[in-house]
Structures are given as C-alpha cells and as structure tokens.
Amino acid sequence: MATPKCAANYAPLTPILFLERSASVYPERTSIIYGDLRFTWKQTMERCRCLASKVAQLVSAGQTVSVLSPNSPAVYELNFGVPMARAVLNSINSRLDARMISVLLSHSETKVLFADSQHLQVVQEALRMWLSSSDAPAEKPQIIVIEDRLDAGSYNFQTFLPGWGELVEYEEFLASGDPSFPIQWPLDDWETIVLNYTSGTTSRPKGVLYHHRGAYLAPLITVQFWGMQDESVYLWTLPMFHCNGWTFIWGMAAIAGTNVIIRNVEAKAIYDSIVKHKVTHLCGAPVVFNTIANAPPQDKKKLPGRVFTITGGAPPPPSVLSNMESMGFTVLHSYGLTETYGPALVCVWKPEWNGLSAEERARIKARQGVATVGLQGLDVLDPDTMKAVPRDAKTIGEIMIRGHTVMKGYFKDEDATRKAFEGGWYHTGDLGVMHPDGYVEVKDRSKDIIISGGENISSIEVESVLFKHPQIMEAAVVARPDKHWGESPCAFVTLREGAMGVNADTIVAYCREHLPKFYVPKTIVFCELPKTTTGKVQKFKLREMAKALPQSVASKL
Amino acid sequence: MATPKCAANYAPLTPILFLERSASVYPERTSIIYGDLRFTWKQTMERCRCLASKVAQLVSAGQTVSVLSPNSPAVYELNFGVPMARAVLNSINSRLDARMISVLLSHSETKVLFADSQHLQVVQEALRMWLSSSDAPAEKPQIIVIEDRLDAGSYNFQTFLPGWGELVEYEEFLASGDPSFPIQWPLDDWETIVLNYTSGTTSRPKGVLYHHRGAYLAPLITVQFWGMQDESVYLWTLPMFHCNGWTFIWGMAAIAGTNVIIRNVEAKAIYDSIVKHKVTHLCGAPVVFNTIANAPPQDKKKLPGRVFTITGGAPPPPSVLSNMESMGFTVLHSYGLTETYGPALVCVWKPEWNGLSAEERARIKARQGVATVGLQGLDVLDPDTMKAVPRDAKTIGEIMIRGHTVMKGYFKDEDATRKAFEGGWYHTGDLGVMHPDGYVEVKDRSKDIIISGGENISSIEVESVLFKHPQIMEAAVVARPDKHWGESPCAFVTLREGAMGVNADTIVAYCREHLPKFYVPKTIVFCELPKTTTGKVQKFKLREMAKALPQSVASKL
Numbered sequence A, B: 001m002a003t004p005k006c007a008a009n010y011a012p013l014t015p016i017l018f019l020e021r022s023a024s025v026y027p028e029r030t031s032i033i034y035g036d037l038r039f040t041w042k043q044t045m046e047r048c049r050c051l052a053s054k055v056a057q058l059v060s061a062g063q064t065v066s067v068l069s070p071n072s073p074a075v076y077e078l079n080f081g082v083p084m085a086r087a088v089l090n091s092i093n094s095r096l097d098a099r100m101i102s103v104l105l106s107h108s109e110t111k112v113l114f115a116d117s118q119h120l121q122v123v124q125e126a127l128r129m130w131l132s133s134s135d136a137p138a139e140k141p142q143i144i145v146i147e148d149r150l151d152a153g154s155y156n157f158q159t160f161l162p163g164w165g166e167l168v169e170y171e172e173f174l175a176s177g178d179p180s181f182p183i184q185w186p187l188d189d190w191e192t193i194v195l196n197y198t199s200g201t202t203s204r205p206k207g208v209l210y211h212h213r214g215a216y217l218a219p220l221i222t223v224q225f226w227g228m229q230d231e232s233v234y235l236w237t238l239p240m241f242h243c244n245g246w247t248f249i250w251g252m253a254a255i256a257g258t259n260v261i262i263r264n265v266e267a268k269a270i271y272d273s274i275v276k277h278k279v280t281h282l283c284g285a286p287v288v289f290n291t292i293a294n295a296p297p298q299d300k301k302k303l304p305g306r307v308f309t310i311t312g313g314a315p316p317p318p319s320v321l322s323n324m325e326s327m328g329f330t331v332l333h334s335y336g337l338t339e340t341y342g343p344a345l346v347c348v349w350k351p352e353w354n355g356l357s358a359e360e361r362a363r364i365k366a367r368q369g370v371a372t373v374g375l376q377g378l379d380v381l382d383p384d385t386m387k388a389v390p391r392d393a394k395t396i397g398e399i400m401i402r403g404h405t406v407m408k409g410y411f412k413d414e415d416a417t418r419k420a421f422e423g424g425w426y427h428t429g430d431l432g433v434m435h436p437d438g439y440v441e442v443k444d445r446s447k448d449i450i451i452s453g454g455e456n457i458s459s460i461e462v463e464s465v466l467f468k469h470p471q472i473m474e475a476a477v478v479a480r481p482d483k484h485w486g487e488s489p490c491a492f493v494t495l496r497e498g499a500m501g502v503n504a505d506t507i508v509a510y511c512r513e514h515l516p517k518f519y520v521p522k523t524i525v526f527c528e529l530p531k532t533t534t535g536k537v538q539k540f541k542l543r544e545m546a547k548a549l550p551q552s553v554a555s556k557l
Helices: A016-025 A041-058 A071-080 A098-107 A117-131 A170-175 A212-225 A248-255 A268-276 A286-293 A318-327 A358-363 A414-420 A457-468 A503-514 A539-548 B016-025 B041-058 B071-083 B098-107 B117-131 B170-175 B210-227 B248-255 B265-279 B287-293 B320-325 B356-367 B414-420 B459-468 B505-512 B538-548
Strands: A032-034 A038-039 A066-069 A088-093 A110-116 A140-148 A192-197 A208-209 A233-236 A258-260 A283-284 A305-309 A329-335 A342-346 A375-382 A395-403 A426-434 A441-446 A449-452 A455-458 A470-482 A486-495 A523-526 B030-034 B035-040 B062-070 B088-092 B111-114 B143-146 B191-195 B207-212 B235-236 B258-261 B281-284 B306-313 B329-337 B344-346 B375-382 B397-401 B426-432 B441-447 B449-452 B455-458 B472-482 B486-495 B523-526
Touching: A016 A041, A016 A212, A016 A248, A016 B035, A032 A041, A032 A071, A038 A041, A041 A170, A041 B098, A066 A071, A066 A098, A071 A088, A071 A110, A071 A258, A088 A098, A098 A110, A098 A117, A110 A117, A117 A140, A140 A170, A192 B426, A208 A212, A212 A248, A212 A342, A212 B210, A233 A268, A258 A268, A268 A286, A283 A286, A286 A305, A286 A318, A305 A375, A318 A329, A318 A358, A318 A457, A318 B538, A342 A375, A375 A426, A375 B449, A414 A426, A441 A457, A441 A486, A441 B397, A449 A470, A449 A486, A455 A457, A455 B281, A457 A470, A457 A486, A457 A503, A470 A539, A486 A539, A523 A539, A523 B538, B016 B041, B016 B210, B030 B071, B035 B041, B041 B111, B041 B170, B062 B071, B062 B117, B071 B088, B071 B111, B071 B248, B071 B258, B088 B098, B088 B505, B098 B111, B098 B117, B111 B117, B111 B306, B117 B143, B143 B170, B191 B210, B207 B210, B210 B248, B210 B344, B235 B265, B258 B265, B265 B287, B281 B287, B287 B306, B287 B320, B320 B356, B329 B523, B375 B426, B414 B426, B426 B459, B441 B459, B449 B472, B449 B486, B455 B459, B459 B472, B459 B486, B459 B505, B472 B538, B505 B523, B523 B538
Parallel strands: A032 A258, A066 A088, A066 A110, A088 A192, A110 A140, A233 A258, A233 A283, A283 A305, A305 A329, A486 A523, B030 B258, B062 B088, B062 B111, B088 B191, B111 B143, B235 B258, B235 B281, B281 B306, B306 B329, B486 B523
Antiparallel strands: A032 A038, A192 A208, A329 A342, A375 A395, A395 A426, A426 A441, A449 A455, A470 A486, B030 B035, B191 B207, B329 B344, B375 B397, B397 B426, B426 B441, B449 B455, B472 B486
C-alpha cells in the first residue's frame, strides 16, 4: 500500500490523549475541586504518571486493578493512571456487599485493589471469602488504602486482616512514584482499558470490557452534543463507578473543564457546590433529581446560571421535570447501558416542542430518543425474525444497537458475548417501540411485560399514570399470578408524606380514568420500594412479593 | 481473541454516518439554504443516494470523480454522494486556469467531472489540453453540468467540444437516480474518501488523500471545540474546495445544522445572509475578514446575535480583529494545512487574557496555538536533529504534527509521502517558535526567512508592524538580494484608499520606531499584491519582482 499507517498519521485512539493535552494546554486550570483541595491539570497529569509508574511495578499489561471507593480525586486519577500502565481498571460498585465483591475480585483476577478507608471492613470480609474459596488466587492481592482527606485519620492502618502487614496509603504510594513516567500507550485501540461489571444478579457476573477506541469516542461525542466547553464545571452527582461516570471522567479531560467532586450526594452539598463553583453541568439517576427537586427549602439555593443536566435509567417524572426546569435546570433524558459506554440514545429536544403544554413536553421527554453519532445503528427489532417493528409507537420489539460505542464484549464469557451480539446487533434486553419520528421509547425490561388475558401490559405505562397522581411519591408495577387472567398488574405504591384520603379504591378509580380497563392494577400494596444500590427499583423482589401475597389481599374488580 | 470485532460493536468510522443520522433524526430540519431554494436533511439524503446510485454506474470503488464549481448545493451533495458509491471525490480549486486543471484531471485519473456551467469554457480548454497530451486517457471522462439555479439557462448544452454530444445536466442526472440506493460503506476506515490537491506550484501536483476515519474525526472535533449544536447556522464564506470546507461539509451533517450557501462572497451577501438566516458561525481566510470589517456602510448590518468566526492562513491583523469584535463577531484563530484536514491548531483563548489591552490581545491571538484532540503530537523541532527547540518564543524550528487527523499520504507519490512523514512526524514546512505556555507561533514559511548580515529576519514580523500602520491596507515582505548584506527586507505595500502624506521615507521611519534596526525594510514598493486564487499573497512573485528591481530603486539607509 502506497499510503500506509505510520507514526505521523496514525495512533490508536485513547482517552489518555485527552489528559496529556489538557496538562499541556491548560496546565494551570483547575482540574479537580474536592472540599478545600484543588488540583490543576498539570498536577493531575503528574499524579497520574506517579500512579502509573507504581502500578507498572505491580502488574503486567492487561492485568486487572480494582477500585472500591465513593467518588474521590483518587478514583478520577485511577481512570487514567491504571490505563497509562496498560493495566485494566475495574471499578466496583461501592454499595455492593462482601459476597458480591468477593465474586468480582475473583472473576476479574484482581492483582491490586485500591480501597477507600470507609470500605475496609467490607473489603476484609470479601478478601476472607475469596481467599478461603476454591477460586483463591495464588498470590494475595496488593491493597492500597485511599485515606479520605475529608475524613483522614479515621482508620488504623495496622488492624487489617491478620498476616497482611501494614497497608500502604494512597498518597504515600504516589509519593514514591515517578512524575515523569513515560505513558505506556496502547498498541492497538481495541486494547481493553477498563472492565465494568453490570449491576444485576450475582449468579454469573458479566464483566463489560471497554476498548481505548470507545473510551475516546464516547466521551468526545457526549461533550459535543451536550455543548461542553473548556469553561464547563461538572458536578459529580453520578457515581464514578457507573460506566466510568458515563465516561465523563475522560470527557472532562477532553475539554479541560473542572470536576467538582462530592463524597455524599445530598441536597445541601449539591446546592452549595453549584453556587460556590458555578457548576454548569451534572448528571444523575432519577433519585438524584428527586433529591434536587424535593430538597428542603433551607437547602435550596438560587442557581448562579443555567445548569444542564442529563438523567437516565428511567424517564424523569413530569413533576420533577417541571420543578427542575422552573428552578433553572435544563433536563436532557438519555438512555444507555454499561454495554454502550453509558449514554447511547438521547431524547434530542426540538424547538417546535417548546410551545406544547408541560404535560405534553414531559411525555415527549420521557422517550429515550435517538442515536448519538457514536452508533452505526439503532432500531427496535423483533428478536425472533430480526426485522424492524413498524414505526407506529405501538408494536413492541427489542431495542438493538450497533456501532462504535458498543462494548468489546464480556470478560471470560464467550457465550454471553455471542448471545449479546447475535445477528450483528447488541441486544439491550429492553423492550420498546419506535415512534413515527424515529424516537425510541422503552416500554419495559424484557421481563417486565405483564401478560393478562393474552394481552400485553406495559408496567411502565401503568407506573407513569400512577406517578402523575398528586399524592403518590413512587410506584412500581409487576405481574401477580392470577387464576383467571394468567397474570394481573399489581402496583406497589409509596405515598407522599402527609397524603390524605388515598386508599386502594381511590387509586384504582383514578387508574380507570386514565388507562385501558385491562391495564388497571388489580392489587395495590402500600410500602417502601426495595431498590438496588444504584437506586433502581428491584422488580424481581416485587415479583416475589406479589407472588407471595396471601389470597386474603383480594384482587379488586 | 475472545472479544473480536463484529457488526454489533465495530464499523469503520465514516462521515457518511453523520448524514444518515441527520436524515433520520432531523428529517424536516433545513439542511441547505441557497437563494430561495431550501432542502431538508431528508431531501439531502435522498438526493445524495440518487447521486450515489448514478455515480456507482459510472465508476468503480476507488476511482476519481472531480468537481469544479463555486460553492453550491451540488458540491455539498457530491461530498457525500461520491463516497456513498465508494468513489473518491477530487474538489478542484475553481480559480485555477485551464493548464492547471488539465494537470489535475490527468494526475487524479478523473473518470467523471461535475462542472458548474460558469466554468465550462475553462473545462473545454482543460479537456482539449488533456486529451491531446501524452497522458490522454483511454476513455473520455463523463461530464455532468451543474446548471446554477440562480443563473439557469445561461449555458447552451449543445455547444461543448466537438464530438462530445449533448451534456447531461446535474438535476436531470439525479432525477434518474435511486433515492433508496443502499449506501456503499467503506470496508475499512483507512479507505480514501477524497483527494485534495494543495495549492502551490504546478510542476508536481501533490494530491492529499483523506481517509474516512479522519473525515469522521476531524469535523467531530472541530464542531466540539467550536461549541456547534443542532441549531447552529453556518454561512459558507469559505470555499468548499478548501479541505472540503475545512471539513465543515461533514461537520454540519454531524450536528444537523443549517448550511447557508452563497455563490459570491461579497459584503452585501454576507451581511444579508447573517441577518436573514440568523447565521451563528462562519469561517474565512483573512481576505474574507477584510471584506466583512471594511464593508461599505450601506452594506453593513447590525448582527442579530453573536457570530462565531474562525480564520486561518494568516493571523488576523489587530485592526480587523478589533473592528470585527466591536461589531459582535468572535474571532478564533486557527492553523492548518490541506495535509491536516484543515484546522489542526487552535489559538485557544483563556479568560485571564480578557483584561489585556486590545493590542496585547491581538498579539496573543496572532499565535497559531495548540493542538486539537485530533492530534497525538505537536511540536517545533529542529528538522536536522528532530529535537524540540526550547520553549523560549525565540528559537525557530519547523512545526511538526502527528495524529489522527493527518492525511493518509500523497496520491501516487511515495517519495513525497515518505519525505513529509520523515521521522514519524508530518513536516509542515512552516517555521515557528514554541512559547513557554505551549502555544506555537508561525514565524515564516520555510522560504520566507530573510537572512541579512547573518541574522535571521522573519518577514512576518515586519509585516505585522506594517499592518499596524493606520494608512497601510496590506503589506508583504520578501528578501531582496543585497550586495552588502546578502539579503535585505523589501516591503511591498498597498495603501488604503485616500491615504495621505505617506511615502517610503515615512514608512521606513515608522518601522525604525517599532523594529530592530536590521529588520527595517530597505526598499518600499507601492503596488497591489499578487495573490493566488485562494487569496494568499504570492511571495514567490514578489521575490522575483524584488530581484528584478532596477538599482535606481535605491535601498534606503
């Protein structure tokens, strides 16, 4: 070939480049704010080089380094420092229990574990489980303790597991590193950069592998469509262990913006940070938006400017949406999975919708939306025939995705990978419809369709009606086995504080007004909803509860 | 490999994806405005598919299709339609003469030529030359005439070269195409998408090859750093044949913005378009900025909002800069070459500079700047040792670039490609310095350094002083052979209309105030400056003129 790739015109795509550029172009600009601590991009780069130099002494290229920590500057640094040593970072959900953590440490073949001092108890338990299991590693993993600056001195470094010796502290570890360590660039941009386990059942952990190519493209595309610039200030209300903070860890380095990191995502800390640091952007699951919208009046503050937000995981409820927008937040609804580097679909807003009623706008914004330019394909397909469903907003199919920002595959699980990619599409497992205007709307997780009398009921549609009830705070709907109909919709409802005059009958009557008859829940249970550590309602638990309801809890109708 | 590339998680990067997405997500949004003509993204997609279906009948994958036309919707469409047939588009500078065009048609092995009716005379001449040359093609190329809508009916389609038969008109050609033609995607993103000849000498045409990968990345990066969004309106004051409009042809499809195309880049048309279509962004060479800044009062209009502009090719003179900024334009200075997909360096503006004097700000903005995230490397190197020069803003070296948005290579010229990429860097041929803050500043084209008495003189520095003279409109400085000093700086100067009381003596006196003694031009010539078709001053012509000056035009001093 007359025009081959060479060092001048080709390099593997990698987000490490973002950090290198920001350190060079914006050396003095603030990269990270954490309490009273501030770093510049130059310092962040030097700290990441120190980290990489030390990691490179402990592991070989391709080996796994894990981290278990709330959001902190250290976690930010690990997302660059570990790949800069050509090792793979595994970010563990810090809300998991010891059993699940031991499964992940084992499956990921963790060589080094960075753990926040707050989590050392659970780490000890997890290690005990792992080391005494049949999967016990030949060598004990190295533990580095991240002593939180806002909570320093709380942990006694000599009281770890017997025989482990004194633990090394993160800052101490970095201090002996080399701030001019040469970056170990990936040899190919298909090389793995991180490993993220999906939340879900523990029986068979699914480790999603990201490559450097996707970790360059996904954040670049996200900061572009969100209009982020070098003066953007991003507040970390999203856990960094979620798809590497929906890839914003790398994205913030791409634009050389400022990261404002908070350890506890509470209303006061959010509003205080927004005002103090002039936050321009933040993301979060619906639970975070609830926190912001329903903050006690004494915690709320007037925004210093417009704050752009992205939410995902579930459509923002209309009341939260209007509440947030009236305060000066702009809410963008996005959809994605761990397998798609976070945001893959965006509910792109069109100016012609501005004149619609608040309700109508919320309905439009509840749709998951359209593909980013990182995807080569997005469609709703019949999973049996792999043919597209009609664009009628009614016919349910499986949402399928393909393109540049789809995972490399599952770690050590060729079967699951093959199945996920069957027919040349990534099967999301989410059921949805395609609207005539090309917007996708999720109707249910595959298992969340309720089949009653041969008719499909989307539990999400029932929920969205319940959410609109002024006295209902939260609701989730699952199938309850029903002798007559096969299944019937069963609603679990949490009322707002101080709700008055609401009972099962009034709710059923309300639903009858707003839903097709067969959609109306036949059972209403008032309780707190069980949730995962990431705030998702655990429908499988509700299904078990629905199944176990005594017959005396009669079905209505 | 357990996690291989497959259709679900891998596809070659290509800007065709941008158009496909915009047509799907924004089918009804205006893609193109041209006089009274408007297209939507859906229509643009259909027209490009028609075009591709027809092109695919005429050429095979990898063959060249050329276009010679001023900016027009057809040129926009060719930039997608030709690659969608896996053919290669060669955009010919529409200001070239017949001889140069014949050289390019021959070198590019053009199979099909799309030519605007305005250019048919020069096309006939060029074809006559090519077909009668020793490089004459075995088959005559196919000619498609783009009949301009704003100027329709001006050309008689039966009066082309004898024996050529009746020519096909572009709209007619499209009309018989297939609006649902399946896109022929590149098999690999290293595949060539376009061929752009660099301006310059005709002796050995250099055809720069772009790959699909770069044509996806470069515009994505540019629209990101420029903050372009789906509501951006881009005015085409830049020729589309310049690096595919600095890749904005593809970039506008990436964001689904609106292209406002004007045929003649004149002050009235620019201001009228800005007001009528609420233009938000435009680019141009310095000459365009002069047109905007120095427009006659009756053509100037109040801007409807802030207009973001990028200029390149030469630093914006301070007077133009302050003039533009006072009217509400924001000016970004960028630097690039055909070999770097247009903009590769950006003079990133930092807020801490806002408080400086206008002069100081202009001086800072005159620097070419820092790398975009499309580059893996940017430095000023000593071309002999390939070592970086010190970051002292003084030591001159060659500006070198490497990364994702550097060309594939030169077409049919392995020697030139090897030379350009020597040592793993693309050698720009431009000489510059590295400032302590990492900003690159061009000091001269390699040949534009004047060596006088053993000291280097940067002609650009002399010019920048001359530009600040209130009565000087334009100036260029070259070396004049000098018996005593070897070379001496010779300034060619165009005065502003109505300039009074200026002569060679006053200019020399003025230069003495602002430059080191040996920098002061020893000769001043008042004249219009010779320029290339793209508006660059032709220094080689000035050098010839300087050499030919009779001794009676005495050197000053």
